[in-house]
Amino acid sequence: MTIAPILRRVEVAAPPAQAFDLFASRMADWWPKGRTVAKSPHEAIILEPRPGGRWFERDAEGQETHWGEVIAWEPPTRLLLGWRLNAQWTFDPGFLTEVEITFTALPQGGTRVTLEHRNLERFGAQAQARRDQLDGGWPGLLADYAALVAASLK
Numbered sequence: 001m002t003i004a005p006i007l008r009r010v011e012v013a014a015p016p017a018q019a020f021d022l023f024a025s026r027m028a029d030w031w032p033k034g035r036t037v038a039k040s041p042h043e044a045i046i047l048e049p050r051p052g053g054r055w056f057e058r059d060a061e062g063q064e065t066h067w068g069e070v071i072a073w074e075p076p077t078r079l080l081l082g083w084r085l086n087a088q089w090t091f092d093p094g095f096l097t098e099v100e101i102t103f104t105a106l107p108q109g110g111t112r113v114t115l116e117h118r119n120l121e122r123f124g125a126q127a128q129a130r131r132d133q134l135d136g137g138w139p140g141l142l143a144d145y146a147a148l149v150a151a152s153l154k
Contacts (some may be wrong), residue, residue, distance in 0.1 A: 001121050002121055003123075005116050006135045007114070008113075008114070009113065010143070011098040011106065011111070011112050011113070012149040013147075015110070016111045017075065018149075019076070024047050024049065027045040028046075028057075029148055030141070033046055036057050037042040037065055039059075040060065040061075041060075042059060042137075043058055043059055045057045045058075047071055050053070050141060053072055054070075055067045055069055055081055068091075078103070079102075081098065081100075085097050086088065086124040087124060087125075097117060097119045100115070100118070101115050101116075113129045113142070117134055
């Protein structure tokens with residue numbers, strides 16, 4: 001069974017280096033509180049800035065909930081994340097889908113940010129349902145990210 005990857009794009013007015021930085025280092029500022037997998041809302045969402053770095057959230061009490069890891073860290077053009085949240089939305093070190101984000105300079109200025117979430121067939125029997133859920137979520141998350149970028153330019 002093959003499940004089509006999710007492919008979403010957004011254009012932001014920031015140059016690629018700033019767009020990359022705001023995506024990677026300020027995820028907690030654009031990811032809505034309460035829309036994560038931890039029991040309590042996040043205070044931080046952390047991408048350790050290197051291949052092999054952890055991707056996780058931390059709540060106000062310091063509890064960490066892991067999401068996956070950084071596979072490739074290539075500022076200002078590319079970020080590849082290993083999503084290790086299985087079909088039950090729990091961290092599973094034996095499970096992996098990939099989220100690749102690219103940052104492409106636009107001729108008129110600004111950046112096209114492209115997100116591809118792939119290998120979704122790995123969700124097994126729930127693959128189509130999980131794809132539909134994620135496909136419903138990524139556009140709103142990217143819109144929130146674009147709003148943070150716009151606010152940072154004021």
